[in-house]
Amino acid sequence: MVRRRQPTEDADRRVSRMVTGDDLSRHRGNLRPRPGNEPRFPYFATRQKPFPRVDSFGVALHEMRKTTNALEAMGIRQAMSGLRRSCLLTAVLLGMLAFLAGGARAQPALTPGQGATEQLFYLVLVPAVAIGVLVMALVAYAVRKFRVRPGHTTGPVVAKTHDRRLETAWTIIPAIILVVVGVAAFQTLVVTDTIPQNPDATVIVTARQWSWSFNVTYPNGSYSGPQSGAFTVKVGQVVKLLFQSIDVAHSFSVSAYGLKIDVIPGHVNQYWFKALVAGNYEIHCAEFCGLQHYSMVATLHVSSA
Ligand SMILES: [Cu+2]
Incomplete structure (x- = not known):
């Protein structure tokens, strides 16, 4: 008896061929390995149970499985990518925060020391919140883009593990931030802790x-x-x-x-x-x-x- 391929399996293969090589999400999650389709990286082959092959809301499974890259390969452009949406959200939140910080700073300083201390507080608070929001947005973006999806069985042909420009940037930018905060903190200390020689x-x-x-x-x-x-x-x-x-x-x-x-x-x-x-x-x-x-x-x- 000749076993016929199920139509959904054909759909799997068609879709996975459309996904381009830089889509890391393909090696997250596995179906039961079929002959000739064993996962290339055994580490990712731990899942033995197949994902449920439900056809919910009348949408064919292979229609639900298209990634951003697959859509681009088919010539379909989304209105706004996830990363761009995250950046826009970050910018809006930063604008709101700057507005609030500006409102708080509108009160005049009560003493030189209090003014200098408050200035240092906002100099640290605003970038710290901005970095926190940016990191959370990037985590949310990565979780969504690289989430486990059925049919993603093999990793990229050339996995990218290094990026010299990115690593240089995330070393130099924090170093600059630390130097700026350090200099500002010492300037604040000079104002608050210099005891006057001839007080009134x-x-x-x-x-x-x-x-x-x-x-x-x-x-x-x-x-x-x-x-x-x-x-x-x-x-x-x-x-x-x-x-x-x-x-x-x-x-x-x-x-x-x-x-x-x-x-x-x-x-x-x-x-x-x-x-x-x-x-x-x-x-x-x-x-x-x-x-x-x-x-x-x-x-x-x-x-x-
Ligand atoms: Cu006391």
């Missing part, structure tokens, strides 16, 4: 369980304090801060300024700020220092000059 006011901040007190001294020798729970400076004054603790470790934090520095017993830390906008700013302790740590708050009053 020096504030000795004393921390104890569980309150803050402040002694403000001026270059002409006058002073105010000690005041508990609040102190006042003027807009534009360069203020030097000296921190001491009389018991345990605390941390002086003005979150609106992005300013936080540890207050350690036996060691005087220094910091500085220059208020640019009048207002009242909350000071709180940012190091757990005992049961009433939560109540260790104070207020910085900035009066207009």
